[in-house]
Amino acid sequence: MTTSRITTIFWDIGGVLLTNGWDREQRAGVVARFGLDAAEFAERHKLAVPELELGRMDLDAYLTQTVFYTSRDFTRDQFCEAMHQQSQPHPETLALARGLAGRYRQYSLNNEGRDLNTYRVATYQLDAFLLGLFTSCYLGMMKPNPAIYRTALDLAGVRPEQAVMIDDRAQNAEAARSVGMHAVQYESAEQLRAALAALGVQ
Ligand SMILES: [Mg+2]
The missing domain is CATH 1.10.150.240 (Putative phosphatase; domain 2)
Structure with missing residues (x-):
């Protein structure tokens, strides 16, 4: 029997760490x-x-x-x-993510085109805490297709029950749960902090 301690966090970017890019x-x-x-x-x-x-x-x-x-x-x-x-930071959420670096493996799992994704990651230094970018433009799949979540889990080398997806869209959070991941539908930094703490992530 394996434990289901969460080791890995997958972040949506638009509407979570930053404003939406081109919504x-x-x-x-x-x-x-x-x-x-x-x-x-x-x-x-x-x-x-x-x-x-x-x-x-x-x-x-x-x-x-x-x-x-x-x-x-x-x-x-x-x-x-x-x-x-149009791309602006959500400073409190970014601070929360930076604070989790080192203790949790963190990746993006987001839908975005290549040019805008590159700009946003570089401008807001998301690569300071994201170990990899599982973005639709690189994977050729988009959320909420369950296949992109399975691929991200495979590439990160984690089991679904060890991972939590943070996304502002209900449908994307539901799709993460459909493959066995934990998921938090993001509303605010404060709400996210509490939801993560309830999952033992703090
Ligand atoms: Mg979003």
Whole structure:
């Protein structure tokens, strides 16, 4: 009989450690700022974003299809800068994660495109406590597909009962539980600290 002490933490990034990267509210702000047609952008985004987040399309191609398919009075750099500005830290949650480093193995398990993921990890030094990045763009799978959780567990070399997934979306937390992991649906740093303590993680 093996123990089920939690040794490993898998973090969602958007909406947990940081604000979302390029979700509905970030897109709406940038689309308004550059005066894009919101409905047309939304339609083009919807077609392109799965390929972006699965790592099969780079940000340049995504922007060509969703924004720069016609002439604009702003540049790609200006648009990317505005995208980047949407990524802001959740300082209390980052402090909690940093405090767990050394005693727990921590990885990301997140859906994001390669370019934005790289920017966010570097800007907020997430690699200071994340030992690896299990991101949709590298694995070619996305949450909430149970397969990505199983792959992350395999790559980390842990059994599901030794791991906890922290995610702000109920469906993603449920999918983690469906493969036998513990899961916390993130609401705030304070709520997360208490939920982890209840699992013996502190
Ligand atoms: Mg999230």
